[in-house]
Amino acid sequence: MIKQFFGFVTLAFLSFMFFNITVSAKEVKKEPITNTAINLQGVSDSFTYNYYLAEDAQKGKNQLVLDVEHSSLLISPSSLTIRVDGENQKTVKLDGNKAKTTVQLDLKGKALKKGAHEITIVFYGIIKQGVCVENNTSGNWLRINPASYLQIQGDVTAGELMLQDYPSKFTSFQSKTDVVIPDDADVNTMDAALKIVSYLKKQATNQNQIALVKEKDFENRQTNKILVGVIGDFKTAPVKNLLKRMNVKTTDNTIQLQTAQEKIKKVNRNILVVTAVNTNDLDAKIEVVSNQEFVSQLSGKALAIGEQPKQPVRESGMVTFEQMGIQNLEISNVAYESGHYYYYLPQDFDEEKAITATLKLKKSSILDAKQAELVMEVNGVPHAITLKEIKQDEGFFEINVPIEKNALKNNHLLDIQFKLNGSNTNNPCTTSDQEKWLFISKESTLNFSTTDNDRQAVASLTSYPGIFTNTRQGTYIIIEGTEKVALEDLNALYTSSSLSASAPNYELKTADAIQKEDLKGHHLIFVGEAGNLQDDLNKKNPLSMKDNQPDFAKDGFVKETITRYATIQKNPWDDGYLALQFNREANSQNQITPKFLRQIQDLSADASVAVQNKEQQTFTNRAQYSVEKQKEAAPKQSQSALKWSSVLMFIGLLAVIGVILYLVFKRSKKK
Numbered sequence: 001m002i003k004q005f006f007g008f009v010t011l012a013f014l015s016f017m018f019f020n021i022t023v024s025a026k027e028v029k030k031e032p033i034t035n036t037a038i039n040l041q042g043v044s045d046s047f048t049y050n051y052y053l054a055e056d057a058q059k060g061k062n063q064l065v066l067d068v069e070h071s072s073l074l075i076s077p078s079s080l081t082i083r084v085d086g087e088n089q090k091t092v093k094l095d096g097n098k099a100k101t102t103v104q105l106d107l108k109g110k111a112l113k114k115g116a117h118e119i120t121i122v123f124y125g126i127i128k129q130g131v132c133v134e135n136n137t138s139g140n141w142l143r144i145n146p147a148s149y150l151q152i153q154g155d156v157t158a159g160e161l162m163l164q165d166y167p168s169k170f171t172s173f174q175s176k177t178d179v180v181i182p183d184d185a186d187v188n189t190m191d192a193a194l195k196i197v198s199y200l201k202k203q204a205t206n207q208n209q210i211a212l213v214k215e216k217d218f219e220n221r222q223t224n225k226i227l228v229g230v231i232g233d234f235k236t237a238p239v240k241n242l243l244k245r246m247n248v249k250t251t252d253n254t255i256q257l258q259t260a261q262e263k264i265k266k267v268n269r270n271i272l273v274v275t276a277v278n279t280n281d282l283d284a285k286i287e288v289v290s291n292q293e294f295v296s297q298l299s300g301k302a303l304a305i306g307e308q309p310k311q312p313v314r315e316s317g318m319v320t321f322e323q324m325g326i327q328n329l330e331i332s333n334v335a336y337e338s339g340h341y342y343y344y345l346p347q348d349f350d351e352e353k354a355i356t357a358t359l360k361l362k363k364s365s366i367l368d369a370k371q372a373e374l375v376m377e378v379n380g381v382p383h384a385i386t387l388k389e390i391k392q393d394e395g396f397f398e399i400n401v402p403i404e405k406n407a408l409k410n411n412h413l414l415d416i417q418f419k420l421n422g423s424n425t426n427n428p429c430t431t432s433d434q435e436k437w438l439f440i441s442k443e444s445t446l447n448f449s450t451t452d453n454d455r456q457a458v459a460s461l462t463s464y465p466g467i468f469t470n471t472r473q474g475t476y477i478i479i480e481g482t483e484k485v486a487l488e489d490l491n492a493l494y495t496s497s498s499l500s501a502s503a504p505n506y507e508l509k510t511a512d513a514i515q516k517e518d519l520k521g522h523h524l525i526f527v528g529e530a531g532n533l534q535d536d537l538n539k540k541n542p543l544s545m546k547d548n549q550p551d552f553a554k555d556g557f558v559k560e561t562i563t564r565y566a567t568i569q570k571n572p573w574d575d576g577y578l579a580l581q582f583n584r585e586a587n588s589q590n591q592i593t594p595k596f597l598r599q600i601q602d603l604s605a606d607a608s609v610a611v612q613n614k615e616q617q618t619f620t621n622r623a624q625y626s627v628e629k630q631k632e633a634a635p636k637q638s639q640s641a642l643k644w645s646s647v648l649m650f651i652g653l654l655a656v657i658g659v660i661l662y663l664v665f666k667r668s669k670k671k
Contacts, residue, residue, distance in 0.1 A: 001072060030149040031206075033064075033119075034136075042071075042078075042140030046334050049119045051150060051205075054169040054270075057112040057288040060135065060153035064119060066103040067147035073094045073127040073139050080142065083120040084111045094125070094142070112152070119150070122334075128147025140363035161259040161270050163298040166289070169224070169270050171204040176223040177270075178213045182233040185214075187482060187508045188279035190490065191284040191640040193228040195503035196274070198494040199290040202325075212491050215239055224270040230282065231275055238487060245272065250277050251304055255285040258302040290503040299316065317349070317450045322442040326416070331424035332364070332437040344466035345412040345448060347457060353449040355403040360396040360441035363387060367436040374438060379415050381407035387438070396441055410458070412466035414446075457523070457578045459542075460606040461568050461620070464580060465497040468523050469504045475523040477508045480531045489527055489582075489592040496597040519576040526581040528591050536572045537581060542621070543567055552611070555621055561613040568608050 033049045037291055040047060068080065078094040082105050087289040090105045101400045111117060125140040152173060177200065181193045193212055201207040213221065219238050227234070231243055231250065242262055250256045260271045274289055276282040285308045288294045292310050321327075324343040331338055349355075357376065362367070369387040376383045383401055408414075423436045460497060468475045477493065479485045490508070497504040510631075511531030530537055538545050542563075544554040552559040562585040571577040599618040600610055606629075607620035 019475070030065075030148055030151050033148050033150055034144060034146055036146060038144040040121075040123040040144070040518070042123065042127070042133045042137075042142070043226070044122070044124050044334075045142075046120055046122045047144060048335060049121075049150070050116065051119070051173040052116050052153075052168060053112070053114050053152065054165070054175060056114050057152050062107040062112055062152050064105045064107060064150050065148060066105075066121065067145040068103055068142060068143065069100045070094055070096075070123075070142040071125070071127065071139055072099045075127060075129065076126055078125045078127075079123075081122040081124070083122065084118055086120075096127075102627045107152070107328075144633075161261050161301075163259055163300055163303060164257070166272060166295065166298060167200055167203050168642060169202055170226065170272070172255045173205070175270075176209050176211075176221075177226060178211050178217075178221055178223045179226045180199055180213055180215055180218055180239070183215045183235065185229060185233065185482070186279055187510055187513075188283040189229045189233070190482060190487075191477075191506070191508035192274070192279075192283045194490055194494040194508070195286050195290040195506070196226060196228060197491060197615065198498040198503045198611060199292075199295075201495050202498050207495065212487055214487070222265070222267065225264070226272045226274065228274045230277070230279055233279075242271070246271070246273065248273050248275060250275055252277050252307045253281060254304040255281060255288060256302070256304050257289065257298070260301075266579060276503040287502075292502055297487060317448045319343070319446050320442065321440075321444045323444070324416075324446065326442060328439070328442045328445075329418070330439050331418055331420045332435050333420070336420045336423060338418040338440075341416045343414045343416070343446065344470040345408075345414065346450070346470045346472070347412075347467050348450045349412070350449040350451040351405075355405075355408075355446070355448045357401040357403065358445045358447060359385070359399045359401060360444045361387075361399060362439040362441075367423060367438060372420060372436070372438075375419040375421055376401055376416075377417045378403055378407040378421065379409055379413070396443075410460060410462040411464065411601070411652045412470070413601075442530045454648075457570075457576065458606070459569050459578055459608055460608055461566065461580075461600050461608065461610055462603050463568070463578060464600055465504075466579070467578065468525060469506075471505060471523060473522050474505045474507050475525060476514070477506050478511055478514065478526045478530060478533070479508070480511050480529050482510070485528050486590055489590050492592050492594045492597060493525070493527065493582075496594065496601070516573055519571065521577070522571075522574075523577045524571055524579040526579065527582075528583060530581070535570070537579065540569050540572060541567060542569055542625075554623065555609065557609075557611050557619065558613075559585070561615075562586075562594070562611045563614055564591055565609065565611040566596070566600060 031051075034047075038047050064082065066080075066082075070078075074094045074096040076093065076095075078096075079091050080094055080103060081091040082103070083087050084105075084107070092101075092103055092393050093570075094101075121144065123142040123143065126135055127140050128135060150173075169175065179197050179200070180192050181189050185193070197210055197212045200210045204210055211221075211223070215234055215236050218225070218236065227239065227243070231248060234240055234243065242264075245262060246258060246260045248256065255274065255276045258273045260273075261268050262271050263269070274282070274286070276285070280385065285305060288298070288305050293311070321341075324341060326341045329338050345355075359374075359376075367387070371386055374385040374387060375386060381404055383403065385399055385401055418440060418628065420438055457463065477490070479490075479537070494504060494506060506525075511533050516533070516536075517657045526533075526537070535548075538548060541550075544551040546554075550565070552562060564582065564584045566580065566582050568578060568580045571579045575650065584591045593612075593616075595616055596612045596618065599612070603610070603620065605620070605622040605626075606624050607622040608624075609621040610618055611620075
């Protein structure tokens with residue numbers, strides 16, 4: 001009897017442990033729906049969140065949880081409504097006496113199906129009852145806090161993985177993906193993998209979902225896998241066994257793409273293999289998986305691509321919104337502003353000529369064109385666009401918008417956002433929940449002129465990353481050796497430079513494998529020391545040098561606090577281009593960090609040196625840079641003044657000679 005009792009207890013204990021293990025295995029990290037507080041303004045306002053499920057989700061703890069605060073002035077019938085894919089799912093009343101609340105919605109049915117989904121949170125606020133009462137005041141508000149999250153829990157239904165599922169099944173909601181390279185990967189393999197990573201991070205809602213790792217960490221991380229490299233370069237048993245099960249084969253002069261769903265530590269994972277016979281072919285054709293125009297054409301489970309697709313020939317000085325990463329978008333009285341979109345103008349755009357945007361628009365028939373206006377903000381400078389000429393049922397209407405020159409930045413960056421003003425009726429006696437929309441087509445264009453004149457690039461850190469990323473010739477990323485640079489440094493550089501739907505136009509090189517002649521005709525970015533090229537860089541380094549080392553104190557920087565620094569100068573081998581160098585000081589771990597790159601991108605004043613201290617603060621030599629530029633300009637101005645004074649003296653001399661000759665001629669005539 002006692003044995004039976006202990007047997008029963010043991011069985012119950014094991015069952016309990018098994019149950020807990022099963023539950024914990026199914027736990028999924030909560031996905032925040034916003035990283036910052038979202039403020040909604042009454043009477044009516046909304047917030048939209050999109051998520052994508054790579055497969056149908058099974059039953060589990062699938063829910064949306066909102067952490068909400070609102071004005072204490074709210075009275076009935078103030079409410080918050082949650083819509084999923086356009087259908088109302090839940091409405092809760094808001095009471096001013098309870099200014100903070102948690103709203104939970106269990107997701108069911110269509111919300112858990114494979115594909116894209118949209119959650120809309122609608123706030124309706126009333127602070128005063130009565131007929132024709134104005135409730136549209138600053139005291140009528142609701143805030144959605146960053147503690148709000150979406151959770152999809154439980155296993156997913158396995159589906160066949162195809163190339164057309166790339167990149168969505170590697171970047172979808174809560175998916176984590178590792179791009180895996182051989183432990184001893186060469187520069188070509190690293191360059192190819194970095195381009196894939198920068199492309200995927202642009203597609204993912206959370207960049208932390210995507211990581212670049214070496215083969216040794218293949219089994220240590222519970223993620224989807226994209227293997228990048230020549231098959232023979234992978235050495236570990238888990239990777240070699242996976243490639244053997246997938247039966248991946250390669251042929252000369254091609255890049256091979258192959259998908260599968262394979263178990264890694266007993267869990268099904270999405271797998272994509274990107275390989276070739278040699279690393280030259282791999283890197284040369286990597287755009288097929290890092291350029292959106294080519295990615296959208298992929299299909300099947302396996303594909304061998306021989307010829308590298310060529311970029312479509314585009315009209316010089318014109319780029320479509322789609323190429324800038326701006327898809328079809330709609331703004332309305334419900335969601336009256338778009339997100340921010342970024343584009344860098346190329347180095348050869350003509351600054352003397354106008355830049356315009358040609359917008360292709362459609363509008364709702366109930367949107368009053370006399371009251372409403374579209375605002376296109378470029379780098380924070382508003383450009384008002386009248387809608388009076390837009391007519392319904394005539395297809396798309398085109399409007400040409402001149403961009404003000406004072407909106408342009410030194411780094412050629414365009415930060416574009418659209419807003420719709422005047423779409424709401426501010427008459428308190430009129431209420432309407434009709435959506436008055438304005439549609440902006442992805443076929444809209446940005447238009448600018450290019451010049452064939454040789455333009456000297458300005459050696460300022462404000463040029464980063466625009467001049468380096470949007471160049472036809474491509475930029476060389478130069479390292480001393482693959483073992484002397486951290487993957488995360490290169491990863492940060494490639495990712496920060498990718499602002500469109502494709503990877504940056506970079507090419508990774510090692511200093512000892514490149515000839516000085518090859519450095520002509522290209523912008524250069526050095527990560528770390530430049531090996532045998534460093535002496536040439538030091539000759540015109542904007543930092544003062546002492547014994548071939550930076551003399552920070554002489555340039556006004558406290559050496560003991562510096563962790564890393566960046567310098568920019570004319571390319572020593574071709575002064576029509578630039579050379580940017582990132583380096584670290586003392587025992588700092590990284591030459592580059594994402595924050596340091598963001599700080600450089602945000603510089604508003606020209607500088608040629610930037611240093612970051614241990615507190616992650618960045619300082620530049622902008623004052624010294626300004627003085628040096630004035631000194632450079634002074635001789636030119638004095639030479640110009642001297643030239644004109646010489647001309648005037650010569651003209652004066654001719655005048656004197658003319659007067660003398662006239663007098664002599666007149667006197668001789670009298671005689």
